[in-house]
Amino acid sequence: MKKVLIIYNPTSGSAAGPELWLGSVVHRLCLDAGTVTVVSTTHGTTPENILPDGISPKNTDLIVAAGGDGTVRMVLHCLASRQLPIPAGIIPLGTGNLLARNLKIYEENLLVDPIEKAIDILLKGSPMAIDLGIMNGQYFAAAAGAGPLSDAIITPDRRDKENWKMLAYAGSMVQTLGKAPVLFRIEADGEVFKISATGIFVTNIADLGVGSLSETASMNDGLLDLCILSPREFSDYLKYGFHFAASASAITAGKAPYYVRKVRDLTISVVKRMRPLSILEAGLNEITNKLMGKGASRTVGQNVTAMIDGDAWGNTPMQIGIAPLAVRVIVPPQALR
DSSP states (O other), rough: OOEEEEEETTTTGGGGGGGGGHHHHHHHHHTTEEEEEEOOOOTOOOOOTTTOOOOTTTOOSSEEEEEEHHHHHHHHHHHHHOOOOOOOEEEEOSOOHHHHTTTTTTOOOOOOOOHHHHHHHHHOOOEEEEEEEETEEEEESEEEEEHHHHHHOOOOOOHHHHHHHGGGGHHHHHGGGOOOEEEEEEETEEEEEEEESSEEEEESSSSSSBBOOOTTOOOOOOOOSEEEEEOSHHHHHHHHHHHHHHHHHHHIISSSSSSEEEEEEEEEEEESSOOOHHHHHHHHHHHHHHHOOOOOOOOOOOOOOOOOOOEEEEEEEEEEEEEEEEEEEEEEEGGGG
């Protein structure tokens, strides 16, 4: 008989109204697995305290994260930081469900109940060891990022994500047209370079829900993928959009400013300088120059928000590394192939 601990977020996306689903989950797991303990997250929950004190392999056989990417990340952070060899399960209740999506636990299918599918995997699946990234001491499962395109991921509020799902990010992506690129200094595995970019992502997964940012990303190769997006014209945004919508290879073929490389350790910081104009500002500046002979002003670059697994988490500089095979997650058989 197994002892299962469920950590659930009552405010995650489709988790609103846990009375509609939690009872049936506990009942099913009690019947088929063993004893179940349920703990709800609160506003005071952090990655360090999301698991109760005293948790060990002696009293817990499985820890289930029921929520969105943030809840999953916090549970995995606690397991990794405490070096607890307890397998984790996922009941995907968020908008992106990025880790669950890449582990074949979640799929966009109106004919499939994501909770029922997740329970079946918890009962019949197998543990698989996966890598985690580490950003400024915080473990992440999917991706870390910085820059306007990264900010677009953390901008939509809960109501928009509940109503529009992945489309909630479309509006915030469009708003990046009005934001200037950032000059980043990157030190990757000993190599140092500077690059002006609208978004920098360090990813551990391939599928972002809206397409593939890095088709070579793997969750158990001991490496992270550094992805740099530097759109310089409006047409570049269109290329990104069509790429993500159709999962084509236009960007990786070099038709838009896009760069990917494998890394183990890197530091991302912002270079203080007079910032360049955004695409939108450049267009308005050209009109202003023609009408009045004046140019738009520029401001000195500042540190930017750091993102991990869809949540804002401090600012640059970002020290990022890899924790190989840091945790084990219960996955379906097809994820093991």
